[in-house]
Amino acid sequence: MIFVVKNHTYPPLSCRTLSRVSGNIFFRVKTHMNTHAIELTTRDGEQFHFDCPAEQNLLEAAASAHIVLPAQCGQGNCGTCYAEVTEGDFTLGKHNPSALPTADSAKGGVLLCCTFANSDLRIALPFDHDRVLLGEIQVRNADIIAIDSVGENTLRLELHLEPNEDSGSAAEFEPGQFMELEVPGQDIKRAYSLSNISNWDGRLEFLIRLQPDGLFSTWLKEQAAVGQTLVVHGPKGAFGLAENGLRPRWFVAGGTGLAPMLSMLRRMAEFQEPHPARLYFGANRAEELFCQAELQALQAELPQLQVIYCVWKPDDQWQGFSGTPVDALAQDLADATVMPDIYLCGPPKLIDAAEAAARAKGVPDRQVMSERFLPA
Amino acid sequence: MFCYQCEQTDRTNADSGCATAKGMCGKDATTSDLQDVLIHAVKGIAQYTKRARALNVPDNAADEFVLYAMFTTLTNVNFNATRFVTLIQEAAQIRDRVKASYLAAAQAAGITPEELDGAAAWQPAADMEGMLKQAADVGINADLDKVGADIIGLRSLVLYGLKGVCAYAHHAYVLGGESASIYAGIEEALDFLSTDPTDVDALLNQAMALGTINLEVMALLDKVNNGTFGAQQPTQVRTTPIKGKAILVSGHDLGDLAALLEQTKDTGINIYTHGEMLPAHAYPKLKAYPHLAGNYGGAWQDQQKEFAEFPGAILMTSNCIIEPQAQYRQRIFTAGPVGWPGVRHVSDKNFAPLIQAAQALPGFKEDGAEKFVTVGFGHEAVLGVADKVIDAVKTGAIKHFFLVGGCDGAASGRNYYTEFAEQAPQDTVVMTLGCAKYRFNQHEFGDIGGIPRLLDLGQCNDSYSAIKIATALAGAFECGVNELPLSLVVSWFEQKAAAVLLTLLSLGIRNIRLGPTLPAFLTPNLVQVLVDKFGLLPITTAEADIEASLTRKAA
Incomplete structure (x- = not known):
């Protein structure tokens, strides 16, 4: 199954299409004719790399690559995303001149939120690497605590996340998101929407339609049992509630x-x-x-x-x-x-x-x- | 949307102000427009509460709603459009209730009731789409073409100052502080704004009147803070974590913190303060809780990184919230006037879900190396050693006092305040308050004969302490505050600061240095008025401003 989200309220997945194929997850990275390689170097010498399509600003392109850089207004006004281009050609969009004084722009200073790459770029960030948030997808172990038949060919699978050092026992996700479940012993993942809500007991609930000859379905029917451990990736996805007042x-x-x-x-x-x-x-x-x-x-x-x-x-x-x-x-x-x-x-x-x-x-x-x- | 109420408002165009789909604070046009509509509805309430009060049927519950509603419209408080739809509906209902009691009281007194129009007679549309259409007629610059930018700017000064007054009054209210004269002053200001005033002097007078009311509000807030939790005492606060489960509390609401401390005692969870909650450690009844463990992070604008790294649950009790990131969106809770769509809200001080979250989350894995800052120099602590301070001035050991404080923010120009505090000469004392202190409170200032060179007076909510200290010093030296060796260097960001500024101006305090930029709503003409009338000074460089302060060039 391919999993396509429309009208999401989160930053657009602009340089990738998130796909869910019969439970198989893969990222289809669209090939852009004008994609430039960006290299970021922090003040303490750490480097980050990502690809930036010509039509996307550097800040957003970095975020698409899960590199979340310090920024605030995102509109060229506050100056929080200041950095210096040390090599390469770029276009600086409309911004507040007081957020980027001439003296700074003369030495390659830019505001990443309104800067577009015209070539590969090397950029110096004026802060240490610990200012950069890496929005990495979590990978955790989860134990099967229930497999119930809830309707014809439909199972309810309940997992319990094993507590770990970084997340404790929390299951944190937005309603509407999905997770990928690894089929034990096989290098294959299937994506399923969560049907419960974020909770502090580590519970994950999925509703799974059994597909004839489906890999995960077959495993669920024939091998899965309470107490077994699965590897889960996520949460992922941007489908979810939109805030539009009290509209029905x-x-x-x-x-x-x-x-x-x-x-x-x-x-x-x-x-x-x-x-x-x-x-x-x-x-x-x-x-x-x-x-x-x-x-x-x-x-x-x-x-x-x-x-x-x-x-x-x-x-x-x-x-x-x-x-x-x-x-x-x-x-x-x-x-x-x-x-x-x-x-x-x-x-x-x-x-x-x-x-x-x-x-x-x-x-x-x-x-x-x-x-x-x-x-x- | 059109909004230019805060310091970081969009200045990329010739006409400053956030006017696109999203403001600099992250507020979308829908929420911003609904806030304009709510303010209009609140004016309608005040038109009647003012008149009902005059007939001896005040409606304090309506006034309390006004405080809360106005508070939700400050820059970094409430971003939940849905919440504003219900608040607008509620405002109209409350207005109708007050109107009915006014009409009844007038009839009972044999008086012909006034027929009020404008906001008093306005009806909210049935749904959000309709309300958004109504917003076009009620925004701050709705009749810009008719009255000009100066009048709009002055109305803004009054409205934004009033928002700050209401926010502070709400802080006092939640700790049991209420006053008829404060409510009357707020009603008066809103009623005044409901007339769409165009007279420059009347607007300036109203701004000064608000400054005076705000002084009363700040005094009341000081009284209830000290009355509830004891007067601030100089206290060392740990700024590094302790191993174990953790909750971080941000914002200004000491009452929420107290309730949480009580609910978490004996749970093993450590409570950390963030941002403006730092001064909480100085109050005897709060620091008595041994699990009030320390202060974490810096000022509000760093929260996205700091909260993402905080290994526990987070409570935001008042301003300033910015968009919660995915990493902590499930574990941050709002309270009081604060709101963000999709973020859990605790409205009844029952923090059980927050505590449950903290217990599930990992907490700090190990102790950090011990580090401390000292807080707690409220007016009682400072004036308790007034003799020592006065002697130090008389002997020349202390040459000058600076008050360097206010809001912090992301703009790079705010480095000025770091430089100013750190470059202040060794024979000067730096007093600070608000979250601007995070720019320099880790710096080693040393002391002058046992008097610390950095005195942290508290939150921005504690601005009253600064006024009280200045007034007491002026009394001791038998001079006016303007004649004291004292310079005020104020960093503003949002509307609470606007209220404090009006208070300082209404007290006749001159030569205040204001930055990092002047408010966008102050037109060149209005800036000139403030410069001429009050000697208000835009900041230049730290070095030059310190020099000018010490030689009183600007006086």
């Missing part, structure tokens, strides 16, 4: 696309956020629905939450909505007086259809946020 939040989930929605709704419950909220949760058949008890518990904590179960091919017994969650969404959007923020997670067809429906009903694109699973 509508969540549309297909299958295990429910996981990030559960996480976001649980966060809303924890914070007691008052936004009107609806969850459209769809499956092909009623037997494939899951987590109804969890959703009911969530409604007790978040009374404004409406859950609309949608079954595409219902049997005679089905009393809920018949059709896809997109059908239900389109129907409700027609009656909506305020255009909601819409969060989408599931297979691409569902997301494409939901986006089309939202657009047809006049929901601005910026209010539609999605994360899609694409079969590889």
Whole structure:
């Protein structure tokens, strides 16, 4: 599955596309015609290297490479990101002259947030290496504490992070993020959205759809057992709640696309956020629905939450909505007086259809946020 | 958005001010615009509270809301747009409540009630989109074309000073300090602003009146701080970590710190102060907790690095918060007026979730090498040895006093304050307050006959101490404060500093050196007024300004 985030509220993943292929994670680095090699040298002689596309400022390009440099305004005004180019050609954008006096610019002084590379660059940073934050992805051990079947072909996997020196026993992540799980004994990782919320007991919860012949699925079905240890990478990803006042939040989930929605709704419950909220949760058949008890518990904590179960091919017994969650969404959007923020997670067809429906009903694109699973 | 209330406002264009999608402080246009709308709504409350108070039906709960609401609009306090939508709705409801009681009181007294318009009659839109449309009519520069930049600048001086007054008054309120005359002064100022004033003298008079109210506020805050926690005592504070679980407390709210200390006693968690919380170590009732372990980090602008490296939970009790980074976003909690979207907020002093986080997080792995700074020179401590100080002046051992203090910030021009304090001659005493002290408080200043050359008076909230000390010295030498061998070198960043500046000006204190830059809302004409009336001086270089202070060239 390819995992694509849209309308995220975090710095754009501008020089890479984050992909999730049938559980396989890889980073597809787009090849830029105009990408320059940047070398940073701190005052105490440490070096950092990253590639900077011509159209991206140095500060952002460094951050994309997980090199977080001291900066504040990001707009050429405060002078916090001052550095000196010792070799190479660059363009300095609009900035506050008092943040970069002429005497400084004469010796190659720049503000990284508004400087663009025209060639490879060597840059001297006026501080020691400990001022540089390296936003590295954490890699930790986690023990399986539960594997439950929650619906047809769907498992709930609960892990417990082993406490370590740097993180203690905390599980810190944003609702909507995912982690990569390593298949034991194989050099392969699968990415799954977290369905619980940041907590201090080290708990990670995932909802996993069993794929016929899927590597992780096969391992889960045949070998996984409580007590085993997995290596987990993350958290990662920028799908998550957007702050847009009290605008209603509508969540549309297909299958295990429910996981990030559960996480976001649980966060809303924890914070007691008052936004009107609806969850459209769809499956092909009623037997494939899951987590109804969890959703009911969530409604007790978040009374404004409406859950609309949608079954595409219902049997005679089905009393809920018949059709896809997109059908239900389109129907409700027609009656909506305020255009909601819409969060989408599931297979691409569902997301494409939901986006089309939202657009047809006049929901601005910026209010539609999605994360899609694409079969590889 | 348009905002130029703080020192780091966008100056890349000829017209200074943050006017793009995001301000320099990290506030997005939505939140900034909603804050403008909230201020408008708050003016509507004050139009009625002022008149209700005159009819003997004051509504202190409404005034308390005004303090809180205004506090949330300071530069680095609340960035949560959603919170402002609810505050705006609440403001309109409170305004309607006060209006009803005013109308009833007028009727009971047989008086024809005034018919108020403007903010008093304004209704918030039903949703955020509507409120954002309303923002265009109520921002600080809404009628710039009509009244000109000088009038907008003067209104800004009043509004921003008033924000500072409200913030300090809220600090006093949370420790039980309230006063009818302070509420009346705040109501008066907001009611004045609601008339969209255009008279220069009236605006200047209101600014000075606010300075006077702020003096009362600062005195009240001093009283409740000392009354609740005992008067500050000179105290050595460890600035390096101790092995073990840890919580870091930033901001100014000593009450929150006290509650947390009580809730964490016997848990084994060490509590560290950050930024403006440093003076807490000097209060007897706070330092009595043995797990108030030390001070960590520097001034507010370094928090993204320092918090990311702090191995425990973090509590931000008031200004100044900047965008929490991913590394610590889950482990930072806000309280009081502070807010950031997606960050946990504790509204009831129940810090159990924060404590749980601290217990889960690793804490410091080992002790740092011992290092200390000395704090606690509030007015009681300094005036307790007034005889010694006066003698030292009379014998010539102390030639001059400098007050070098205020806010810190990221701008490189703020090195001036480091240089100033460190280059002050050995026969001078440097008093400091606010977070600007972090630029030099690790420096070895030595002492003059046992009197430390660096006296840390406390938070910016303790500016009253500086005024009290200066006034007492003037009394001892039978002169005015302006005749004392004392120079004020003030570093400003945000609106609390604006309030303190108005207080100093209202006391007639002249020749204050203000930097690192002058407020963007002060037009050249307004700067000239302040220079002519109060001898206000922009900073130049540390060397030249020290020289000028000592030879009183500028006096």
